[in-house]
Amino acid sequence: MREITLHLLDITENSVSANAKNIQIKVVEDLSKDLLQMVIQDDGKGMDAETMAAITDPFVTSRKTRKVGLGIPLFKEAAEACNGDLNISSELGKGTCIDVRFQYSHIDRMPLGDLAGTVLSLIIAHADIHWQFDYSYCSHEGDRNTFEFDDQPIKETLGDIPLTEPAILSFLRESLYEGISSCINPN
Amino acid sequence: MPTIKSLDDLKRIREEALHKRQAKVDSGSIEIIVGMGTPGIAAGARETMKAILDFIEKESVNDVIVRQTGNIGLDSWEPIVQVMVGNNPRITYGRVKADVARRIMREHVLGGNPVKEFIIEQ
Numbered sequence: 074m075r076e077i078t079l080h081l082l083d084i085t086e087n088s089v090s091a092n093a094k095n096i097q098i099k100v101v102e103d104l105s106k107d108l109l110q111m112v113i114q115d116d117g118k119g120m121d122a123e124t125m126a127a128i129t130d131p132f133v134t135s136r137k138t139r140k141v142g143l144g145i146p147l148f149k150e151a152a153e154a155c156n157g158d159l160n161i162s163s164e165l166g167k168g169t170c171i172d173v174r175f176q177y178s179h180i181d182r183m184p185l186g187d188l189a190g191t192v193l194s195l196i197i198a199h200a201d202i203h204w205q206f207d208y209s210y211c212s213h214e215g216d217r218n219t220f221e222f223d224d225q226p227i228k229e230t231l232g233d234i235p236l237t238e239p240a241i242l243s244f245l246r247e248s249l250y251e252g253i254s255s256c257i258n259p260n
Numbered sequence: 261m262p263t264i265k266s267l268d269d270l271k272r273i274r275e276e277a278l279h280k281r282q283a284k285v286d287s288g289s290i291e292i293i294v295g296m297g298t299p300g301i302a303a304g305a306r307e308t309m310k311a312i313l314d315f316i317e318k319e320s321v322n323d324v325i326v327r328q329t330g331n332i333g334l335d336s337w338e339p340i341v342q343v344m345v346g347n348n349p350r351i352t353y354g355r356v357k358a359d360v361a362r363r364i365m366r367e368h369v370l371g372g373n374p375v376k377e378f379i380i381e382q
Contacts, residue, residue: 083296144298198328231274234277239319
């Protein structure tokens with residue numbers, strides 16, 4: 074995959090398949106610590122110890138249409154190639170948390186890609202899930218700005234109007250793009 | 261800290277949407293599903309999804325539900341898009357890059373004519 078956000082999209086689909094009702098995505102770009110971090114936390118069905126141990130093996134998958142799963146192994150390999158790592162913690166019946174780190178300045182680190190567009194796609198296409206998205210950007214000088222997005226108040230306000238209503242799509246897209254870019258360029 | 265745009269904006273959008281809904285004749289709902297498993301994403305499904313959402317926004321297409329799903333099981337045909345208009349049978353499209361997605365939106369979703377050369381016969 075050419076962008077880290079494509080991995081994010083891929084991994085998050087696992088949380089959806091695990092019947093998560095609440096999914097939280099945290100993205101940290103911290104230039105002062107030379108770190109790019111992503112945390113995906115869900116309250117899905119979780120995994121037992123045996124599945125956990127085998128999860129980064131490319132020949133393990135919960136899918137039925139094919140027997141080979143590549144999502145997590147691919148993401149882990151990408152992170153490890155950039156002095157980073159991928160850690161999974163999971164509890165059966167409670168949920169799963171995936172924490173991925175990359176060395177920000179690593180020459181092999183693929184670009185983050187279209188973060189706002191990826192989050193928008195997830196929110197729209199899985200409207201029955203409660204999404205929280207936290208983004209933070211910290212400059213070389215240590216100035217940190219954060220953007221928090223929670224789709225709960227939006228959905229409560231909208232009631233039965235679908236998120237694919239054109240004006241609402243614009244609202245969501247602009248909120249996400251502006252929220253992220255205002256952290257990177259506060260002025 | 262920047263906050264999201266105000267919920268008052270959203271309330272206004274809701275009122276307008278409800279008003280529009282009352283005014284128009286019900287044409288039946290449209291559902292679009294994009295396959296977003298690992299092979300789909302690797303083949304460009306996110307750009308396909310983006311093209312669909314952009315089209316809805318720019319052309320003000322109402323009453324469309326867009327969903328994404330995991331692996332559909334037709335890996336060599338990815339990206340895959342399925343379209344259901346009202347009670348018509350579901351149509352499955354293969355190799356739907358962004359430009360094909362825009363054609364499907366214009367010709368099938370808006371125009372009612374499926375884009376034959378990209379349909380997967382099952």
